[in-house]
Amino acid sequence: MSENFNLNKQDFGENFVWGVSTAAYQIEGAHNIDGKGESIWDRFASKKGAIYNGQHGQIACDFYKDFEKDILLMKEMNISNFRFSISWTRILPDGIGQSNKKGIAFYNKVIDFCISCGITPWVTLYHWDLPQNLEDKGGWTNREILEWFKEFVTLCASSFGDRVKHWMVLNEPMVFTGAGYFLGVHAPGRKGLKNFLPAIHHATMCQAIGGNILRESVANAVIGTTFSCSQITPFSQKRKDIIAAKKADALLNRLFIEPVLGLGYPIENIKVLKRIEKYIHTDDLKNIEFDFDFIGIQNYTREVVKHSYTVPYLQAKIVKATKRKVATTLMEWEVYPPSINAMIKKYNNYKGIKKLVITENGAAFKDIVSNEKVNDPKRLSYLQNYLKEVQRAKKDGLEVSGYFVWTFTDNFEWAEGFYPRFGLVYVDFETQKRTIKSSGKWFQNFLGVNNNNSD
Numbered sequence: 001m002s003e004n005f006n007l008n009k010q011d012f013g014e015n016f017v018w019g020v021s022t023a024a025y026q027i028e029g030a031h032n033i034d035g036k037g038e039s040i041w042d043r044f045a046s047k048k049g050a051i052y053n054g055q056h057g058q059i060a061c062d063f064y065k066d067f068e069k070d071i072l073l074m075k076e077m078n079i080s081n082f083r084f085s086i087s088w089t090r091i092l093p094d095g096i097g098q099s100n101k102k103g104i105a106f107y108n109k110v111i112d113f114c115i116s117c118g119i120t121p122w123v124t125l126y127h128w129d130l131p132q133n134l135e136d137k138g139g140w141t142n143r144e145i146l147e148w149f150k151e152f153v154t155l156c157a158s159s160f161g162d163r164v165k166h167w168m169v170l171n172e173p174m175v176f177t178g179a180g181y182f183l184g185v186h187a188p189g190r191k192g193l194k195n196f197l198p199a200i201h202h203a204t205m206c207q208a209i210g211g212n213i214l215r216e217s218v219a220n221a222v223i224g225t226t227f228s229c230s231q232i233t234p235f236s237q238k239r240k241d242i243i244a245a246k247k248a249d250a251l252l253n254r255l256f257i258e259p260v261l262g263l264g265y266p267i268e269n270i271k272v273l274k275r276i277e278k279y280i281h282t283d284d285l286k287n288i289e290f291d292f293d294f295i296g297i298q299n300y301t302r303e304v305v306k307h308s309y310t311v312p313y314l315q316a317k318i319v320k321a322t323k324r325k326v327a328t329t330l331m332e333w334e335v336y337p338p339s340i341n342a343m344i345k346k347y348n349n350y351k352g353i354k355k356l357v358i359t360e361n362g363a364a365f366k367d368i369v370s371n372e373k374v375n376d377p378k379r380l381s382y383l384q385n386y387l388k389e390v391q392r393a394k395k396d397g398l399e400v401s402g403y404f405v406w407t408f409t410d411n412f413e414w415a416e417g418f419y420p421r422f423g424l425v426y427v428d429f430e431t432q433k434r435t436i437k438s439s440g441k442w443f444q445n446f447l448g449v450n451n452n453n454s455d
């Protein structure tokens with residue numbers, strides 16, 4: 001299907017926003033430099049067996065030291081919007097209390113340098129690196145996080161809000177609560193419903209809290225938050241598989257957006273979610289709503305889902321792409337471009353959403369450097385085919401206003417360490433040398449056609 005027409009930048013419209021996305025822990029390194037405090041990812045990565053090959057983000061892409069080099073490279077590649085996150089413990093080492101001047105100065109330098117290069121900064125407040133000191137007090141399971149988060153957002157807004165206008169409150173709450181507080185495979189490594197349910201509710205509350213603070217204190221702020229989402233296909237047309245797929249859709253795609261829009265948690269599809277009511281105080285469901293200027297959707301793949309008696313609470317399981325013998329990326333995620341189109345449609349169907357931005361999409365494949373070049377045809381075709389599906393959505397009159405590639409340079413991919421390379425730019429982690437991959441060169445040329453800036 002996606003082969004029927006050519007990719008054409010003009011079809012996206014003049015005001016369409018093009019950019020790249022990153023996150024603090026995945027690129028910055030400098031984990032204990034200039035007064036930075038310990039985050040849950042610093043702690044988790046030091047645990048034996050937590051990360052592939054015992055790797056960690058202590059140095060990562062060395063962005064803290066050499067951010068100018070990467071931002072200049074962005075400029076050279078015609079990239080005019082840069083999404084990055086603020087490391088909470090760099091600016092508030094204990095999460096609350098005393099702030100760290102040097103940490104704030106670092107983000108000021110990054111922001112100012114972006115602006116001087118004609119690059120618009122898009123800031124994510126929380127991309128998973130909770131202060132360890134707050135985790136020791138219960139982290140996302142403790143309702144006090146509503147106060148801690150307020151303090152963090154207030155400091156970000158007052159320190160950077162004069163120049164940063166584009167904000168995202170959370171990155172993928174489903175992933176940091178699900179992987180971090182239910183499955184235990186991401187920081188802080190906690191498991192079970194007793195951790196997951198309060199974490200879900202407090203994260204949802206914080207989305208609105210963050211949004212409200214930004215709206216009150218940042219003039220002309222454009223406020224969003226971001227969600228992971230994947231098209232869900234039932235394994236068969238049997239009733240049981242269709243029900244299983246509905247449950248997976250409620251969990252993976254609807255759980256965090258619906259309360260924000262005033263639709264409540266999807267309890268009718270996931271019975272066990274009823275237990276979340278224990279954590280809901282009077283007025284919470286009202287205070288949880290927020291009128292975001294845009295919603296960021298992050299799509300990589302689709303999931304095929306089947307009924308299963310053995311999976312607790314959900315009775316549904318994902319049929320792995322490797323078992324289905326379909327094309328996959330190094331993450332073993334299916335390459336399935338129509339999924340991004342289906343997600344744009346799905347989110348367009350929510351009345352309360354004003355604008356959609358694809359805040360992440362990209363792929364990890366094995367990259368080989370040869371003669372100082374990296375030829376990555378699989379990533380190139382992945383990006384082009386997903387983008388064609390975004391273009392198709394635009395042609396069909398659906399709302400979608402921007403697209404950010406995950407990611408600029410190869411970086412630390414959480415529990416998978418440095419093995420999956422997602423970058424448009426190759427990083428030699430021994431020397432920190434950057435080499436633009438052929439996909440990056442293609443993106444550079446594509447963006448070079450009628451260069452545009454953010455709205």
Ligand code: FCB
Binds near residue numbers: 023026175360413414
């Ligand atoms: C998303 C995360 C991002 C990155 C990509 C591959 O879930 O937001 O940090 O790891 O996946």
